[in-house]
Amino acid sequence: MSFFTNNTGDRCPGRITGNALNGLCEKVVIQTDKVFDACIRQTQIDNVLLTITDPIPADPVTPLTFVSARSSSTEEAVITVVGVTPIADRPNFARVQATVTVPMEVVYTDANGVQGVGGSSFTFNVDIVMYVPEPSIIPYTITGIVSVVAPDGEYVDDLTFNVSCCITTIMKVIMRVDLLVPSYGYATIPPCQEYTQDVCAGFFDLPIFPET
Numbered sequence: 001m002s003f004f005t006n007n008t009g010d011r012c013p014g015r016i017t018g019n020a021l022n023g024l025c026e027k028v029v030i031q032t033d034k035v036f037d038a039c040i041r042q043t044q045i046d047n048v049l050l051t052i053t054d055p056i057p058a059d060p061v062t063p064l065t066f067v068s069a070r071s072s073s074t075e076e077a078v079i080t081v082v083g084v085t086p087i088a089d090r091p092n093f094a095r096v097q098a099t100v101t102v103p104m105e106v107v108y109t110d111a112n113g114v115q116g117v118g119g120s121s122f123t124f125n126v127d128i129v130m131y132v133p134e135p136s137i138i139p140y141t142i143t144g145i146v147s148v149v150a151p152d153g154e155y156v157d158d159l160t161f162n163v164s165c166c167i168t169t170i171m172k173v174i175m176r177v178d179l180l181v182p183s184y185g186y187a188t189i190p191p192c193q194e195y196t197q198d199v200c201a202g203f204f205d206l207p208i209f210p211e212t
Helices: none
Strands: 026-051 053-056 065-071 078-086 093-109 115-131 141-157 160-183
Touching (some): 065 115, 093 160
Antiparallel strands (some): 053 115, 065 093, 065 141, 093 115, 141 160
């Protein structure tokens, strides 16, 4: 079994049935990231130039034909906060300006029809309004998760493509905090359920002799 494989124990995660207060036994402090604000931003940017580096295989024969491009990882985007400017008539709100650099992976075919892949990067700006907490000893941080997909593009020259990018950005205001939460105690870890194909199950269910 696992947490979600035929396990109905009351010390495992899952939907709460009955009184949610049943089983609460303590208050615990957990160290975690508290999200004070978050927002999603989706936009399209055209005429983005992606110059590939370290192509695989090396030395592709030009001209190249664009196939697709996308961010290589949502966790590797580099967010540089340019400024957080409080808004005078909106307490706890601020204008957040940031520069986001996203690593990209570009897929193409060369003049000989050989498919290749190369790395690149794409930089864009964010200018939004977000809630920020009151000043404290522990500072808050502006973070983000970014996904970029480029479905269309054309080869320009010198291993460079002109593409249109569909960008999804999730910006967050977070702080590492010690949070007091109610607890049911430690979770019970059930044993794993081994995977088997059970090819003999149908045969083992047969009676020794026919019933009639």
